Amino acid sequence: MTGGTPPQRGEELLLARISAAAGRAHLGRRCATYTAHAHAAPVGGIRGLLAHVRNGLPPVRRPRPDARLDLYERGMTVIVKGRIRIIRYDTTSVFRQDRTFALTLTDADGERIALSRGEADEWIPEIQRAVTGAQLPPALARLDAGERLAFGDIWLTGEEVGTGVVSARWSQVQRIEIRDDVVIIGVTGMRNGPEAAASATPNLFVLRALVEYLRTESGHP
Numbered sequence: 663m664t665g666g667t668p669p670q671r672g673e674e675l676l677l678a679r680i681s682a683a684a685g686r687a688h689l690g691r692r693c694a695t696y697t698a699h700a701h702a703a704p705v706g707g708i709r710g711l712l713a714h715v716r717n718g719l720p721p722v723r724r725p726r727p728d729a730r731l732d733l734y735e736r737g738m739t740v741i742v743k744g745r746i747r748i749i750r751y752d753t754t755s756v757f758r759q760d761r762t763f764a765l766t767l768t769d770a771d772g773e774r775i776a777l778s779r780g781e782a783d784e785w786i787p788e789i790q791r792a793v794t795g796a797q798l799p800p801a802l803a804r805l806d807a808g809e810r811l812a813f814g815d816i817w818l819t820g821e822e823v824g825t826g827v828v829s830a831r832w833s834q835v836q837r838i839e840i841r842d843d844v845v846i847i848g849v850t851g852m853r854n855g856p857e858a859a860a861s862a863t864p865n866l867f868v869l870r871a872l873v874e875y876l877r878t879e880s881g882h883p
Contacts (some may be wrong), residue, residue, distance in 0.1 A: 665868075667857050670703035672789070676741075677729075679746060680732050680746060682833075683730050683746045683748060684732065684734055684748075684797050685741055685799055686706070687737060687748045687770065688736065689734035689736045689737040689738070689748070689750075690734050690735030690736045690737075690770065691734060692733070692734050693734060693735060693788075694732075694733045694785075695730065695732050696730075696731045696784060696786075697729065697730060697732070697733065698729050698740075698778065698782065698785065699777070700729035700731075700740050700777050701742055701743070701775070701776055702777055704751065709766045711829065712803045713814060714785040729742065729777075730742050731777070731785055733785065733788055733792070736750065736751055736752070737749050737750040737751050737752075737754075737770075737852055738751075738789070739813050742775060742779070747770075747775055748769055748770040748815070749768075749775070750770055750796075750797040751765055751769070751789075751792045751793045751795070752800070753765050753768075754756045754768050754769070754793060754865075755767070755768045755864035756789065756790070756793055756864065756866075756867075757859060757862070757863075757864060758860065758866055759861060761810075764778045764782045764786055765778075767787060767789075783882055787808045790867045793865060793867070793868065794867055794868050794871055796807070796830070797865060798868055798872070801868065802872070802874060802875070804864065805818070805819065805820045805872075805876075806820065807835075808820065811872075813858075813863050813865060813866070813868070813869040814858055814859070814862050815858040815859070815863070816847075816856060816863060817867060818869075818872065818876070820876070823835060823847055823873065824856045825856040825857060825858055828854070828855070828878060829856065830849040830852060830856065831880070832879070833877075833880040833881060834849050834850045834851065834852070835847060835848070835849055835850075835873065835876075835877040835880070836848040836849065836850055836877075837875065838869070838870055839861045842858045843859060844859065844860060845857060845858045845859070845860045845866065845869075847873065
């Protein structure tokens with residue numbers, strides 16, 4: 663995290679630009695500032711990026727060093743090639759990456775930004791907590807209203823969870839876990855429960871919170 667050293671003139675101008683952009687987006691109070699490598703994700707989207715990495719190829723674009731992340735109450739800003747990108751916690755989709763990139767997020771315009779390294783041990787959990795706090799309550803409200811939610815290939819309602827035609831009622835769900843980049847929903851009496859690729863599942867930490875809440879509410883220990 664940045665310290666208390668007085669900023670130089672260039673940093674003052676940058677901070678003014680960031681503050682103005684955050685103000686226009688109504689992101690609230692600034693909470694923290696971090697460094698990271700950031701760049702726009704490939705045009706092919708997250709699936710194209712994953713295929714590129716899994717094939718053992720180098721990153722499509724070299725991450726920009728020393729990018730600045732400013733975390734606010736309701737969102738964050740990221741500098742990519744001099745452009746200030748706005749990410750809102752209540753609308754962003756966050757994809758977890760185990761190789762090359764730490765996280766890939768969608769900004770307010772729907773464009774993807776890949777973030778890696780830097781002070782990742784600090785900003786990754788902060789972003790996950792903030793997104794969960796912003797998206798979990800409305801997700802529960804939508805389920806209570808009878809809606810069906812989708813997290814990539816995984817869908818859920820107030821009564822059940824599934825992928826494709828494989829589904830289980832919440833009273834049958836034992837756990838949710840990630841193993842070898844696969845999200846696994848453990849189900850009583852079912853050898854192969856609902857599964858999906860973890861790296862292609864948006865907001866996996868929100869999904870995990872929903873699964874744990876709904877299976878517990880159903881009476882499953």
